[in-house]
Amino acid sequence: MKKSLILKFVISLLLPLSLGAIAGMFTAQAVPEWYATLNQPSFNPPNWVFGPVWTMLYLILGFSFFLIWKQERSKLRNKAILIFLVQMVLNFGWSFLFFYYHLIGFALFEIIILWASIIGMIVMFYKIKPLAAYLNVPYFLWVTFATILNAGYYFLN
Numbered sequence: 001m002k003k004s005l006i007l008k009f010v011i012s013l014l015l016p017l018s019l020g021a022i023a024g025m026f027t028a029q030a031v032p033e034w035y036a037t038l039n040q041p042s043f044n045p046p047n048w049v050f051g052p053v054w055t056m057l058y059l060i061l062g063f064s065f066f067l068i069w070k071q072e073r074s075k076l077r078n079k080a081i082l083i084f085l086v087q088m089v090l091n092f093g094w095s096f097l098f099f100y101y102h103l104i105g106f107a108l109f110e111i112i113i114l115w116a117s118i119i120g121m122i123v124m125f126y127k128i129k130p131l132a133a134y135l136n137v138p139y140f141l142w143v144t145f146a147t148i149l150n151a152g153y154y155f156l157n
Helices: 003-027 047-069 075-100 104-128 130-135 137-156
Strands: none
Touching: 003 047, 003 075, 047 075, 047 104, 047 130, 047 137, 075 104, 104 130, 104 137, 130 137
16 A cells, blocks of 8 residues: 555544544533433433444544545545535534533534535445445434434433
């Protein structure tokens, strides 16, 4: 593998992992102090589930991004990269809205936009490299569940 591909691979994995770690560091305090005091939906998984699931999803997300980024430059590839970055910003921002600022309703609105951007990303990735799109199906399903969970918290609190 060329050095440039290795660099793209490392950056592709580190970007989502780093954003997830930063968000986690800033929002972790809210879990025992605020989140634990909320009325929880009956289908809320145990807290220990979230870390491993998100780590795996970020790795898959990073690898799928690498599959797109390593393609030849084109308008389509650039649009796919842009929508990937947009959904990463939305993903990062949701943690702050929900856990740090306790804005459950605004977080619900934001995660719906994130969900739609993931659909857009999957569609764009499919046009370039179908495998990159298929790899993001678990991410899409988890964010779908997270959206429903966020709605549950909104209506219960």
